[in-house]
Amino acid sequence: MRSTLLPLPVVGVVLVIAAGSWAASWPQWRGPKNDGQSPETGLPVEWGPEKNVLWKFRLPGQGESTPCIWGEQIFLTATADNDVVLLCIGTDGQERWRRVVSNSGMVRYRNPSGVPITNASSSPSTDGQHVWVxxxxxxxxxxxxxGDLVWRKDLQKEYGRFRIQFGTHWTPVLYQGTLYLQIMHRGAQLLVALDAKTGQEKWKVERPGYGRGESPDTYASAAIWEGEGGPLLVAHGNDYCTGHRLEDGAEVWRVMGLNPRERQDWRFVSSPLLSPDLIVVPSCKDGPTVAFNPVGARGKIDAGHPAELWRLPASTTFRTPDVVSPIRVGDIVYMAGDGPFHAVDAKTGKLLYRADLTKSIHRSNLVAAEGRIYVVAANGVTDVVAAGPTFKKLATNKLPDTFYATPAIANGRLYLRGFEHLWAIGTK
Known part of the structure; x- marks a missing residue:
């Protein structure tokens, strides 16, 4: 009998904090519950250079990291001449401090889209007392x-030289005092747990895959799944998605068939959607998208496994997300590509609709609030779509900047991080 799917939003909490501070914060890349969603209200639907822009902060250089926000402090990384810096910006749009994290600011990696990306692409995390970058x-x-340095370490010295075609952009995930990171490239396939207060290694485990062609080059980030039988660390890359125990990294389950043996030479970029009773695993390059119920799941999960809920192959109407991570609102899963936007039933995988949004490179992940989904394109356009089983576009908004970072939502505002500016969008 197949697992049932409950009508719940994603609730994979990854930090333990005071509830009052939580509601007004975006503590890491995918938000307060690690699902791209925010409880904030009063966000604008429409904006432009002269409309609902509260302020814009000129950044010292390019970067692609999503801001993390706690109270009245916004933290993000950027290049600055020959450095990568960590910036602290107030919610009033004024810089409070900056620190040089690394002297690698001018390093830019070739990107298949033609736009170079920098070493300032992984997103910081905060618990309101510390910031990890x-x-x-x-x-x-x-x-x-x-802004006081607590500790710093060089992961290439500890785990070997990075060998990855388009650079390392993994965002560590912070959970109950531990940083979890997947270090997956042609020179290593590792999962690592570090003490967040000291940086000391707690454990590391090998996480192998087929390892042919581009497959070892992983651009997705580790995440924490919370649900019955959890929490688990979820790693995605090198042909598989896997779940691991937090105490020692031991593997619990492995999703199969994402990159078939006859073409096991593509890299994964998009990260899975995590919710208590549903994990949606994208692949890449017209591979399948797989959904399963992780509660009680064990071993190899392939077609026919009791935990698997649905598996969508590529078709003329559906393409797996190649870069943008899926998002779930209620009982609908939304996925975006470089223009096509899909909505599928979370329980069955039935395609509810496919619509065409702004045709441009899409590198920002989807975020949602107040029953709306914000789809940010690299060319500065944000399409706002109403959540629901039928397609309804509410607005198309344009700003003069380039956007690769995922938006952050806090304090009744939408923060859009561009190559040139950090934009605070709100109702004046």
């Missing part, structure tokens, strides 16, 4: 929220 050259550091 990873730089593409392997520097991992912890600062106090006042």
């Amino acid at each position: 990873f730089v593409g050259d392997g520097t991992l550091a912890c600062y106090s929220v006042n």
Whole structure:
């Protein structure tokens, strides 16, 4: 008998904090519950250079990291001449402090889209007392929220030289005092757990895959799944998605058939959608998208496994997300590509609709609030779509900037991080 799917939103909480501070914060890449959703209200539907822009902050250089926000402090990384810096910006749009994290600011990696990306692409995390930041050259550091360095380490020295075609952009996930990170490239396939206060290694495990062609080059980030029988660390890359025990990294389940043996030479970029009774696993390059119920799941999950709910092959009407991570609102899963936007039934995988949004490169992940989904394109256009089984576009908004970072939502505002500016969007 197949597992049932409950009508619940994603609730994979990854930090333990005071409830009052939580509601007004975006503490890490995918938000307060690690699902791309925010409880904030009063967000604008429409904006432009002269409409509902509360302020814009000129950044010292390019970067692709999503801001993390706690109270009145916004933290993000950017290049600045020859450095990668960590910035603290107030919610008033004024810089409070900056710190040099690494001297690798001018390093830019070729990107298949033609736009170079930098070492300032992994997103910081905060618990309201400290900020953790990873730089593409392997520097991992912890600062106090006042800018004092707590610890710094070089992951290339500890785990070997990075060998990856388009650079390292993994965002560590913070959970109950531990940083979890997948280090997956042609030179290593590792999962690592570090003490967040000291940076000391708790454990590391090998996480193998087929390992042919581009497959070992992983651009997705580790995440924490919470649900009955959890929590588990979820790793995605090198032909598989796997779940691991937090105490020692031991593998619990492995999703199969994402990159078939006859073509096992593609890399994964998009990260899975995690919710208590549903994990949706994208692949890439017209591979399948797989959904399963992780509660009680064990071993190899392939077609016919009791935990699997649905498996969508590529077709003329559906394409697996190649870069943008899926998002779930209620009982509907939304997925985006470089223009096509899909809605599928979370229980069955039935395609509810496919619509065409702004045709442009899409690198920002989807975020949702107040029953709306914000789809940000690299060319500065954000399409706002109403959540529901039928397609309804509410607005198309344009800003003069380039956007690769996922938006952050806090304090009744939408923060859009561009190559040139950090934009605070709100109702004046």
